Amino acid sequence: MVHNSSAQCKAIPAILKGQDVVVAAETGGGKTLAFLLPVIEHIRRNPLPASDLRLPAVLVLTTSQELVRQLAAVLHQVDPELARLAVNLSSSRQTLGQHGSRACPLVFATPGALLRATKPQDFAFTQMVAVDEADMLLSGGFERETKQILATIRNQPLLKPELNRCGDDQVERVRDVEISTEHTQTIFNYGKRSVRNYIDYKFPTAVFAVTKGFHCTLPKLTLYSHDLQEFMAGGEFIDEQHARCELLYQILTSSSGESSGSAATAHEKTLVFTNSIASADALLAFLQMEKGMTNCSVFHKDVDRAQRQLLLKRLDSDAEADKDLVVICTDIAARGLDTTKVCHVVQFEFANDVVSYLHRIGRTGRADTAGTVTSIESTENSLVLDKIREAGDSTLQSAFSRKRSLRKKFKKAHRPSNNGY
Structure with a gap:
């Protein structure tokens, strides 16, 4: 230091x-x-x-x-x-x-x-x-x-x-x-x-x-986003979850999170955030069984402690075998994970609140290093996204809801009315 x-x-x-x-x-x-x-x-x-x-x-x-x-x-x-x-x-x-x-x-x-x-x-x-x-x-x-x-x-x-x-x-x-x-x-x-x-x-x-940087995104982060509904309109998929998985695979095999490109991200350690253990496990099965991606693992509370410790060591490793490691995780990995080796963070499912969003994207671009964040966005994330976009490059203080999560507001706003029934 x-x-x-x-x-x-x-x-x-x-x-x-x-x-x-x-x-x-x-x-x-x-x-x-x-x-x-x-x-x-x-x-x-x-x-x-x-x-x-x-x-x-x-x-x-x-x-x-x-x-x-x-x-x-x-x-x-x-x-x-x-x-x-x-x-x-x-x-x-x-x-x-x-x-x-x-x-x-x-x-x-x-x-x-x-x-x-x-x-x-x-x-x-x-x-x-x-x-x-x-x-x-x-x-x-x-x-x-x-x-x-x-x-x-x-x-x-x-x-x-x-x-x-x-x-x-x-x-x-x-x-x-x-x-x-x-x-x-x-x-x-x-x-x-x-x-x-x-x-x-x-x-x-x-x-x-x-500090002045409190509630601000890191200066060397490059942010990309993909609209799930737009992606679905351009192809045929079994359902929304299938489309989301296919979009993620495209992100992982393209350059810096862009929607297309031939330069593989095989030399980037990547964290992929989901909102549940079930989603993380299902995504791992999709990438391994349907796409043949072998260098990926899951990190959540149901993974035994020894395996989690091994994954943390691999994330911070310079070994050739770990250079393209993809770790699919829940928000258990969003707090305190201190490494400068993660180059890419992907939000497979967008964070439910601004606090989680900031913790997630803070896993890359640490200690004045460069990092990339790619988010898959959908209509259910609109309230969180609106707050983040309103803040722009300024502090995100105004984006915090009284009860932390904005998802409840979205569900309430889109709840079907029972009037007349």
């Missing part, structure tokens, strides 16, 4: 001062190091007594097993000595106690795995918490577990009296670092249950480290 990124310049000084910080930056903007570097410095500056070393001083929470391991890998690159002491919790079979009496200054974990592996007293000396992918962890399926962890740490009897309050509804300062994900809409306040409202309520003095 030659120069600090904008996110790092804004966030690191405030974190080192012990302030609550929200980091909001464009994809590939260096958010991981923006919180990991001061975490390392904090541990070095504030070592626990030898008798308490087995209890974590810092927790880093994230959303998936893959991101737990990815964060640990980044730490190993920066500080191998500390990385050897860090504990990674990502499965239900792990416990903090199984690591014995060795030092455990830092824990990377998913919220569920952390709760299963620990007891409340294990957080007695926890001084700092980093919440990666905060828009997901503080809402939806992760919300209850994440907030339970934060409340447990706030109420530890060994903390300073001013940090120890009996009720979770008390607004008191605690050194938690909310790390916002790429382009997340939840930095904005959309009601009482929004993540922004939670941050404002629990951490009223938080510093917001927001």
Whole structure:
């Protein structure tokens, strides 16, 4: 790292001062190091007594097993000595106690795995918490577990009296670092249950480290789009799904996502996003069985962990055998996948909301590299597309709906009337 990124310049000084910080930056903007570097410095500056070393001083929470391991890998690159002491919790079979009496200054974990592996007293000396992918962890399926962890740490009897309050509804300062994900809409306040409202309520003095590129597409992305209805009008297909599959095959075997061309994209690693596991599996079968494409795989939550890890390594590999790898995935791959080797992202099925759209296209063109994004568009995506096009090259802040997804609005607008029946 030659120069600090904008996110790092804004966030690191405030974190080192012990302030609550929200980091909001464009994809590939260096958010991981923006919180990991001061975490390392904090541990070095504030070592626990030898008798308490087995209890974590810092927790880093994230959303998936893959991101737990990815964060640990980044730490190993920066500080191998500390990385050897860090504990990674990502499965239900792990416990903090199984690591014995060795030092455990830092824990990377998913919220569920952390709760299963620990007891409340294990957080007695926890001084700092980093919440990666905060828009997901503080809402939806992760919300209850994440907030339970934060409340447990706030109420530890060994903390300073001013940090120890009996009720979770008390607004008191605690050194938690909310790390916002790429382009997340939840930095904005959309009601009482929004993540922004939670941050404002629990951490009223938080510093917001927001970069100019937040909510903007990356500068070196080339965007292509294909209208599915127009494609269907030019040929004969069994149904819309068959046409969509044929169009995708044409995209994968043409140049840079254009609708025609003879230059194959065989030298590009490609991520193909679908909206469901069933769709991903069906597309894999189509490409392998009907089109004879052998160098493609699926990546979703039903794929076993070892296979997912292998695919992540192949995506980041320079091996000749992996140069034309096509990975068909769900949105599990849209967050945090940190590689500069993916040249092409294809939306086989368009994202249901602007948040997912920005995360998906952020998997290519990272770290100032060039990337291509190709989207298959249809009438059911019209509301999301209209919001994105209205924003143009400016920030996409105005494109975020109150409830994240615009698909519900589309269904409501196109619901047949029962009047007269």
